Amino acid sequence: MLLSAVVLFLSNSVDGVQTKTVAGRSVSYVEIDPRKYAARIVTGKGNIGTLDEFSAIVKRSKAEFAINGAFFDAYSNNKIRNTVQTLISGGRPINLSDIGCVLGFTSSGEARIDRVKTRIRGTVGKQSWYAYRMNNDPLSTNIAMEYNSRWGTATGFDGGLQIQVTDGKVTWISRTSTQIPPNGFVLLFKGSEEQMGKRFTMGANVTRKVEFQAEDADFWNRVTEGVGAGPTLVRGGRISLDAEGEGFKDPKILSESGARSMAGITPNGNIILAISSGTVAQMASVMKGIGCRDAMNLDGGASSGFYAQGKYVRKAGRPLSNVLIFTKR
Numbered sequence: 001m002l003l004s005a006v007v008l009f010l011s012n013s014v015d016g017v018q019t020k021t022v023a024g025r026s027v028s029y030v031e032i033d034p035r036k037y038a039a040r041i042v043t044g045k046g047n048i049g050t051l052d053e054f055s056a057i058v059k060r061s062k063a064e065f066a067i068n069g070a071f072f073d074a075y076s077n078n079k080i081r082n083t084v085q086t087l088i089s090g091g092r093p094i095n096l097s098d099i100g101c102v103l104g105f106t107s108s109g110e111a112r113i114d115r116v117k118t119r120i121r122g123t124v125g126k127q128s129w130y131a132y133r134m135n136n137d138p139l140s141t142n143i144a145m146e147y148n149s150r151w152g153t154a155t156g157f158d159g160g161l162q163i164q165v166t167d168g169k170v171t172w173i174s175r176t177s178t179q180i181p182p183n184g185f186v187l188l189f190k191g192s193e194e195q196m197g198k199r200f201t202m203g204a205n206v207t208r209k210v211e212f213q214a215e216d217a218d219f220w221n222r223v224t225e226g227v228g229a230g231p232t233l234v235r236g237g238r239i240s241l242d243a244e245g246e247g248f249k250d251p252k253i254l255s256e257s258g259a260r261s262m263a264g265i266t267p268n269g270n271i272i273l274a275i276s277s278g279t280v281a282q283m284a285s286v287m288k289g290i291g292c293r294d295a296m297n298l299d300g301g302a303s304s305g306f307y308a309q310g311k312y313v314r315k316a317g318r319p320l321s322n323v324l325i326f327t328k329r
Contacts, residue, residue, distance in 0.1 A: 023285035029274035034109035037326040049080035051319035054305040063325035066307040072321040085228025099247035100230025104223035122208040142191030160190035161197035233284040234295040264292030
C-alpha cells in the first residue's frame with residue numbers, strides 16, 4: 001500500500017546507518033548481526049489487525065532497530081485491518097498468505113527469504129480437514145480459516161460454521177460469534193467450505209499441524225519469527241524480480257515509483273534494513289548494490305518507517321499493523 005506523500009527523511013547521522021547513492025538512488029541502511037540482536041514481529045496494539053503508531057510500537061517493544069513489515073488494509077475504515085502476507089510470531093503462524101515471499105528467523109538468528117506456501121492440516125475422527133487462512137476478517141464468500149488467541153478472545157462475528165477446539169477436542173459448534181480458547185482455536189468454514197465443517201461433531205478428537213511448502217521446509221519448521229511482503233528483489237546474489245508471479249497486481253508494485261522499505265541478507269548471514277525511493281525494479285539494483293545475497297521489498301509509501309538505535313531515519317506517515325523489530329539478545 002504505497003503512498004508517495006506523508007514520508008519524512010530525517011538526519012543521516014544515525015549511528016550505524018549508512019546513506020549513499022547506489023544505482024542512481026539514495027539509500028539509507030543498517031547491517032545487523034542477528035546472532036547479537038533477536039528479530040521479533042510486533043502487531044499493532046497486540047492483536048493482529050489492530051493499528052498503532054510506529055513510534056508507540058518502537059517504544060513499547062524496546063527496539064534497537066525497527067522497520068515496517070507486511071502489507072495491510074491501510075485505506076478502509078474496517079475495525080480489523082487485514083494483513084496481506086504471512087506473519088510468524090513466537091514460533092507459530094499468526095497470518096497466512098500465498099502472496100509474495102517471507103523473511104524468516106530461527107531462534108539462533110539464522111535467516112532465509114523464500115516463497116512459502118503454508119497450510120494447516122489435520123484430522124477430525126477419521127476424516128481430514130484443512131485451513132488456508134488465519135486471523136483475518138472473513139470477507140471472502142468461501143473460506144476455511146483458523147482463529148487463535150492473537151485474534152482476540154472471540155471471533156466477533158456471526159455467520160459460517162464456527163468450530164471451537166479445546167485441548168484437541170470439539171467443544172462448541174455455532175453460527176454466531178464463538179469464544180477462542182487460550183488452549184485451542186476456532187475454525188471457520190464458510191460458503192463452499194461448509195461441507196468440510198460438517199465433518200466436526202461435538203466431542204470429536206481433532207489433530208492439527210502446520211505444513212510449510214518451501215525450498216527448505218526443515219528451516220521453516222524451525223522458524224520462530226517471520227514477516228511476509230515482497231516481491232523478492234535479489235536471490236543468490238542476482239536480481240530476481242517477478243512481482244506478478246508472486247501474486248502482485250497493483251501498479252504501485254509493478255511499475256510506479258514510491259517510498260520503499262526493504263530487508264536483505266548478506267553472504268555472512270547479517271540482516272540489512274533499508275529505505276529508499278523509486279520503482280521496485282530500481283530497489284532490486286539498490287539491494288544488490290549494497291551487498292545483499294537475498295532481498296525483498298516490504299510495505300512502503302506512508303507505511304515506510306525505519307528506526308535505528310534511538311533515531312528515526314524515516315517516520316511512518318500512518319499507523320501500522322505490523323513491524324519487524326530487533327532487540328539485544
